[in-house]
Amino acid sequence: MNIEKRSAGASSSTRTTLPPRGRAWRALAPWLALIACFAAAPIVGAWLSPSGAPQGWLLACLAQVATMIVFALSYNLLLGETGLLSFGHAAPAGLGALAAAHLFNRYALPLPLLPIAGGVGGAAFGALTALVAARRAGTAFAMITLGLGELVAAAAWALPDWFGGEAGVGIDRASGPAIAGWTFGPDREAYWVIAVWCVLASAAIFALSRTPFARLANAVRDNPVRAAALGATPARVRATMIVWSSAFAGVAGTLTLINVELAAAESVGMMRSAAVLIATVTGGAASFFGPALGAIVWVVFSVGVASATRAWMLYVGLFFIVVVLGAPDGLAGCAARQRARLARHGWRRCRAPWLAATSATASAAFALVLAVQWAYAVRFRADDPRAWFATPTPATASGLVALIVVLAGLAFVVGRRAARAARALDAAGEVR
Amino acid sequence: MQALVIDALNGISYGLLLFMLCAGLTLIFSMLGVLNFAHASFYMLGAYLGVSFALWLGFGWALVLAPLVAGFAGAVFEVTLLRRVRPAGPLNALLLTFGAAYVIGELVKLVWGLQPLSAPLPALLDGPLFTVGGAAFSRYRAFMMAVAAAMLGLLHAVLRISKTGLVIRAALTHAHAVEALGHDVPRVQTMVFALGTALAALAGAVAAPLFVVEPAMAESVGSIVFVVVVIGGLGSLGGAFVASLAVGLLQTFAVASDVTFGGVAARLGAHVSPAWQALTLAQLAPLLPYLLLVATLALRPRGLLGQRGDDD
Numbered sequence A: 001m002n003i004e005k006r007s008a009g010a011s012s013s014t015r016t017t018l019p020p021r022g023r024a025w026r027a028l029a030p031w032l033a034l035i036a037c038f039a040a041a042p043i044v045g046a047w048l049s050p051s052g053a054p055q056g057w058l059l060a061c062l063a064q065v066a067t068m069i070v071f072a073l074s075y076n077l078l079l080g081e082t083g084l085l086s087f088g089h090a091a092p093a094g095l096g097a098l099a100a101a102h103l104f105n106r107y108a109l110p111l112p113l114l115p116i117a118g119g120v121g122g123a124a125f126g127a128l129t130a131l132v133a134a135r136r137a138g139t140a141f142a143m144i145t146l147g148l149g150e151l152v153a154a155a156a157w158a159l160p161d162w163f164g165g166e167a168g169v170g171i172d173r174a175s176g177p178a179i180a181g182w183t184f185g186p187d188r189e190a191y192w193v194i195a196v197w198c199v200l201a202s203a204a205i206f207a208l209s210r211t212p213f214a215r216l217a218n219a220v221r222d223n224p225v226r227a228a229a230l231g232a233t234p235a236r237v238r239a240t241m242i243v244w245s246s247a248f249a250g251v252a253g254t255l256t257l258i259n260v261e262l263a264a265a266e267s268v269g270m271m272r273s274a275a276v277l278i279a280t281v282t283g284g285a286a287s288f289f290g291p292a293l294g295a296i297v298w299v300v301f302s303v304g305v306a307s308a309t310r311a312w313m314l315y316v317g318l319f320f321i322v323v324v325l326g327a328p329d330g331l332a333g334c335a336a337r338q339r340a341r342l343a344r345h346g347w348r349r350c351r352a353p354w355l356a357a358t359s360a361t362a363s364a365a366f367a368l369v370l371a372v373q374w375a376y377a378v379r380f381r382a383d384d385p386r387a388w389f390a391t392p393t394p395a396t397a398s399g400l401v402a403l404i405v406v407l408a409g410l411a412f413v414v415g416r417r418a419a420r421a422a423r424a425l426d427a428a429g430e431v432r
Numbered sequence B: 001m002q003a004l005v006i007d008a009l010n011g012i013s014y015g016l017l018l019f020m021l022c023a024g025l026t027l028i029f030s031m032l033g034v035l036n037f038a039h040a041s042f043y044m045l046g047a048y049l050g051v052s053f054a055l056w057l058g059f060g061w062a063l064v065l066a067p068l069v070a071g072f073a074g075a076v077f078e079v080t081l082l083r084r085v086r087p088a089g090p091l092n093a094l095l096l097t098f099g100a101a102y103v104i105g106e107l108v109k110l111v112w113g114l115q116p117l118s119a120p121l122p123a124l125l126d127g128p129l130f131t132v133g134g135a136a137f138s139r140y141r142a143f144m145m146a147v148a149a150a151m152l153g154l155l156h157a158v159l160r161i162s163k164t165g166l167v168i169r170a171a172l173t174h175a176h177a178v179e180a181l182g183h184d185v186p187r188v189q190t191m192v193f194a195l196g197t198a199l200a201a202l203a204g205a206v207a208a209p210l211f212v213v214e215p216a217m218a219e220s221v222g223s224i225v226f227v228v229v230v231i232g233g234l235g236s237l238g239g240a241f242v243a244s245l246a247v248g249l250l251q252t253f254a255v256a257s258d259v260t261f262g263g264v265a266a267r268l269g270a271h272v273s274p275a276w277q278a279l280t281l282a283q284l285a286p287l288l289p290y291l292l293l294v295a296t297l298a299l300r301p302r303g304l305l306g307q308r309g310d311d312d
Helices: A002-017 A020-048 A056-082 A090-106 A111-133 A138-158 A187-208 A212-222 A224-229 A234-260 A270-283 A290-308 A312-326 A330-379 A394-431 B002-032 B039-056 B059-088 B090-112 B139-161 B163-173 B175-180 B185-207 B217-232 B237-256 B261-268 B281-299
Strands: B128-132 B135-138
Touching: A020 A056, A020 A187, A056 A187, A056 A212, A056 A234, A056 A270, A056 A290, A090 A111, A090 A138, A090 A234, A090 A270, A111 A138, A111 A187, A111 A234, A111 B281, A138 A270, A138 B090, A138 B217, A138 B281, A187 A234, A212 A224, A212 A234, A224 A234, A270 A290, A270 A312, A270 A330, A270 B090, A290 A312, A290 A330, A312 A330, A312 B059, A312 B090, A330 A394, A330 B090, B002 B039, B002 B128, B002 B135, B002 B139, B002 B163, B002 B185, B002 B217, B002 B237, B039 B059, B039 B090, B039 B185, B039 B217, B059 B090, B059 B185, B090 B217, B128 B139, B135 B139, B139 B163, B139 B185, B163 B175, B163 B185, B175 B185, B217 B237, B217 B281, B237 B281
Parallel strands: none
Antiparallel strands: B128 B135
């Protein structure tokens, strides 16, 4: 708590010393980075590939990042702005996508307008959620949303008429009316729809988070009793925020629908709810762009690491625990703290603790990856006999053990030193 | 009628099993203010440990050793990780246990593999205990009811009679005063956490021969347990008891019934499409606990016997 306050003060003081132009740049920088990432990556990919078109996997990854960013930002309206932890955020997203898919198959809607339909569907479910959940906060709210999420997930299997059962409800992107020669059938055209919608929805969520209503939600998050005494109705504020958040979740779900042309039963499942929770918390719920960062990290894990090793869920879980323990304000909060430290102490004095912390983290991660990969390779030797260290000779095995022990010991010693140096640095700042 | 008796008994045995899980969860919640999301993972751990110990040392030892090992694991988890996060608020602690559920699930897959295991059933407990008009009630279910009832009776006695129980009950409401009187409240909290996880593991070890022991068993039971706790009212043992029995009976009767949607609609004089007509109540059984949750919350937002206010 102390650290947070101090870092907030430090960053605001640095911000006030900047000239107005620098402040505007700083506020715009993440948006420009987002747009540049979505616009430049396919162009560079097309330039590098021999066929002159961007690679399919690149577009698929970027589209996943875009949908996950919208999904995580919508989730943060609940968690960050209103302090409501939801375990069932996949339900509005999946139901919004489902409604959009049925509408698209029945009436020939233009594809770029489909996310609006999904958003309305998500908001409708959000209104139902608000009816039963808005009166509670904290742990009770979390459990109620868990129950509602499981209700929708169980209904997806029990009511195949609506949800399409095992196969899901598919759409054909090209079946809608073409706009200016774009049928949206090819991946490339669908990608641009998703990217533009990602930026639009993010901007809308940003605008919403700057309204007086969002400040009211912050007040309800921090002290509902006092907010009520000042004339706000906490349940009503929560209900409104749930509806907004569900609407944007519906938009995100529909972007997934546009990407994969399928609204499947898994899209309302617990796995998806857990994904958005992990992305938002690891990214950092306290800052606006934290969840977007977390969304990128999540896609790196679920696509990149998952394609390399079957242990990816274990890595995700451990990473999540480390973040909750070490930096409850997420990666973005951690970065903000380091920036404040840099502004206060200068590069010279920050260098040594940072170097120590980085090397400790790196060697701990390396030791962990070695140990986990080895264990998985031995365990699942029958499935994949040619994996690394699946059948190690005694010499390699003892070498591996020695390496893991040395790396873990190094991480422990250097990590303690880094923590001590960081504490000393903070104490020095306080004395001044 | 005969089937009704057997279904009721099956429902009660399932409800008692649920209550063994909910009792630990509720105790931990009232003591530490943390809803342990990993509770069902400890249940799964208990089931896997139970199978391993039963194959190695025999069924009786499994019922003793599995809760001990899982309880020890719970105590280590509380001391090393949970204690650091709790000052930051209940949501952070909930998130930590959420991450722990993932890690325990993956470690179980790593140690025991992905295949479902079948737990050995002792010959003494195999077969029907009695039959009522052709419907049999299995001996093992009766044994499960007995274990659950004995465990809960013991728990009640410990909490009500022993001095440790007195300290625990006092620490539930007046932790600072108990600490000022010279009792080690953090140690009591660790003990309660270990006790709760051991109860969950015992439930897992007892349930192992009856259900499939597989990596997905934590998720399938976990969400029902959390729903039961909310229906009963967070932090209320009595409410959890009523809600577990209600959910156990409801699900058992729904699965055993042969009511179809079409039949009900025809009796009411309504017409429904063929796809809806074939829908049976048994198919909808997984939905019922959640529907009960929604109904309870709509009528009584704090749960059946919940004490806490709206904004906790």
